[in-house]
Amino acid sequence: MATNSEAAEPPFETAVPLTNGSSLQLPVSTAAPLFVVGPNGAGKSGLMLSLYRKNFARAVRVAAHRQTWMETNSVPFSPQSKIQTETNTKNQDAQPEARWREYDPASRSGLIIADLIDADNNLSRNIRAAVKSGKSAEAAQLADELPPLETINELLVGSGIPIAMTIEPNSTIVARKREGPPYSIAALSDGERAALLIAGVVLTAKKGSLILVDEPERHLHASIVTPLLLQLFAKRPDCTFVVSTHELSLPVSCRTARTVLVRDSKTVNDDVGNWDLDVLEPGIGIDDPTKEAIIGSRRKMLFIEGSADSLDKPLYEILFPGVSIFPRATCSDVEHAVTSVRDTSAIAWIQAYGIVDQDQLTSDKKIALEAKGVFALAVYSVEALYYNPTIVELIAKRQCTVIEGDPSQMIVKAWTDLLAAIASNADRLAARMTEQAVKDQISLEMPDWKKIQAGQNVSIAVDSQAHYQAEKARLQGWIISKDVDKIIARYPIRETAALTVIVSALQFKSRSQYEAAVRKLVIDDVVIRSMLAEHFGGLPAAMT
Structure with missing residues (x-):
């Protein structure tokens, strides 16, 4: 040899x-x-x-x-x-x-x-x-x-x-x-x-x-x-x-x-x-998954909260063409990935951004994330984009060109059944939102190690029941007024039967079939793409 x-x-x-x-x-x-x-x-x-x-x-x-x-x-x-x-x-x-x-x-x-x-x-x-x-x-x-x-x-x-x-x-x-x-x-x-x-x-x-x-x-x-x-x-x-x-x-x-x-x-x-x-170059100070993402990416990278088989990635690939999209498990993982890429001068040719779910993030937290290139959805989660009332109504019209049916009747049934599904889960949804609000308040008031070392003592009191009653009253009011737009945008409706009843009312065989129809609509309709882009705050402008 x-x-x-x-x-x-x-x-x-x-x-x-x-x-x-x-x-x-x-x-x-x-x-x-x-x-x-x-x-x-x-x-x-x-x-x-x-x-x-x-x-x-x-x-x-x-x-x-x-x-x-x-x-x-x-x-x-x-x-x-x-x-x-x-x-x-x-x-x-x-x-x-x-x-x-x-x-x-x-x-x-x-x-x-x-x-x-x-x-x-x-x-x-x-x-x-x-x-x-x-x-x-x-x-x-x-x-x-x-x-x-x-x-x-x-x-x-x-x-x-x-x-x-x-x-x-x-x-x-x-x-x-x-x-x-x-x-x-x-x-x-x-x-x-x-x-x-x-x-x-x-x-x-x-x-x-x-x-x-x-x-x-x-x-x-x-x-x-x-x-x-x-x-x-x-x-x-x-x-x-x-x-x-x-x-x-x-x-x-x-x-x-x-x-x-x-x-x-x-x-x-x-x-x-x-x-x-x-x-x-070798030796850049980032973790292996992020390095592998960089190697397989375009010059613009978008880290998103979710998994490889979640609804986020296929929709975002349509909304952000020419951008490589990589799922990460949590908001913290997205923040870490974007920060590690942006802080590494050896890869200055990479533009890294992030998208996280709204999940009732506080205004201060959203401002802090945006400073790092991470933007929050204007709605609770990606399901609110797929099941946005405007999109549901357009999909109903498209569906009726394939099967016999009246789109207006489909929509009436979809919203009636959705409100019933939400009403039966109203207390739990209000409690879930309260849980997140309480966690956020405690997190904001927690002292850092410097304050603890300086001898500062912090007593955190949160009136969770007041939060809960206010949240429940808000949701009950929207149910009575049939404000499906606000309900879908604010609450984790995927934890109820709401999505299933919409799909059923529009006579799709499954959620995946309906969601594929939504993506086809987004591909075909530039107005819808622009409408959905408005839910990402300053991200589209920042990437441009």
């Missing part, structure tokens, strides 16, 4: 022309890999091809669209034809079409098999030569060195793939699983072959190579690709690695790595020539 180069090699050419007319030197280094991430079509493969062309003599390329099946488990050509095949393959990999096309894929796996067998034979010859020359210490040192194929066996076990491969006397490579019978490596699973081929390319590369690996996860499970690559990086400290990937946990797992975030690119005559990108 290759070792560190004794003579210093010239640096790799990594200047990248940018779409703004300037250029950027990509920070490649043997000290840590460089990861390249970005959405499909942004230009990642074009960037990898550009690096390969610039460093043609010393670069090794593993394409994203590589073929993993093998025609044989032996060397399919003579030594002379192997040299010619290597030359042809390298030249073909420099063509513009190599971004998406692989030439002569069967020969590529044959080259890797040949290189693995050659490396094993070369090591054996070197050991024999050392013994014949009386260099016993050198022979012993060479004997301790694992050939690439045995190293691959160790890597596969360390990556959770329980197979071992050996070279047979007839120069074929066979595999065994857990001491079972031997079988051709051509019969390995897709993932096993992919792991063998990637590791084979890396471990047989010439010393000091620039190794370009495009989408290693294409044929590998996420649980395998990360440990495999991390081990390969450690086995080849003499080489420089650039890895293009959609597996965002990869750069997060490699603490010293830099990450290139490709935003877009320009193609002229089928050749990518300019890129719009950012570089994320």
